[in-house]
Amino acid sequence: MPQTSRNRPGLPLLAARDATLEAVWGYWDDRRGDRRCPARADLDPLDIPQLLPHLGLVDVEDDGRRFRYRLIGTHMNAMLGENFTGRCLDPENRGAYAALLQDLYADCTRARRPLFSENEVRYHDGRRVTMRRLILPLAGDDGAPVEMLLFSTTFHPHAADGAETTDYRWLEPPYLPDGDAEIRTLAHLLL
Numbered sequence: 001m002p003q004t005s006r007n008r009p010g011l012p013l014l015a016a017r018d019a020t021l022e023a024v025w026g027y028w029d030d031r032r033g034d035r036r037c038p039a040r041a042d043l044d045p046l047d048i049p050q051l052l053p054h055l056g057l058v059d060v061e062d063d064g065r066r067f068r069y070r071l072i073g074t075h076m077n078a079m080l081g082e083n084f085t086g087r088c089l090d091p092e093n094r095g096a097y098a099a100l101l102q103d104l105y106a107d108c109t110r111a112r113r114p115l116f117s118e119n120e121v122r123y124h125d126g127r128r129v130t131m132r133r134l135i136l137p138l139a140g141d142d143g144a145p146v147e148m149l150l151f152s153t154t155f156h157p158h159a160a161d162g163a164e165t166t167d168y169r170w171l172e173p174p175y176l177p178d179g180d181a182e183i184r185t186l187a188h189l190l191l
Contacts, residue, residue: 020152021132024051024055038138039138039141043150052073053076054154056071056151056152058151066088067089067149068088068089070085071085072084073152080175082174095179096181104133104188105135114191115135115188115191116135117135117185117189118186120183121181121183121184123177129155131153131156132153133151136150136151137149138150157175
């Protein structure tokens with residue numbers, strides 16, 4: 001379990017039950033030490049090869065008003081059915097899901113604090129997926145603006161009975177919400 005002995009909050013129970021998000025949190029928390037958040041230079045991909053398919057990096061541009069995907073792990077690309085590496089988040093042309101991500105990234109950037117969110121997506125064809133994400137700020141100095149975000153999103157499809165399942169064969173990706181999808185926020189927590 002992540003350490004919380006330095007008088008700061010730990011990972012919420014909702015995310016702690018997700019092994020990937022818990023591991024990402026543990027790595028980020030360890031790298032920040034006594035600082036509010038680590039710098040990008042504090043992260044070494046060689047330390048966490050098992051997490052790389054589940055991680056993404058977002059460049060914070062234009063004083064936190066624009067976000068560009070620097071890289072996205074292979075597992076997340078497979079789940080979304082599209083690779084956004086190198087592209088800017090575009091809420092005006094990508095719909096409600098992009099607008100939701102824009103708000104989450106902006107909240108994390110402004111607050112300079114980790115953010116956990118959980119959303120249920122209902123697709124027009126009846127599929128349901130719960131997406132849990134952890135968004136973690138990266139800044140050069142403790143008082144410096146956030147220049148990058150480390151994030152991980154996990155995907156939890158629902159079986160016909162509505163229960164979450166880990167059997168991805170039951171419900172094939174991609175899980176990128178289209179314009180007809182209904183997105184319901186279950187949690188939005190600054191940590």
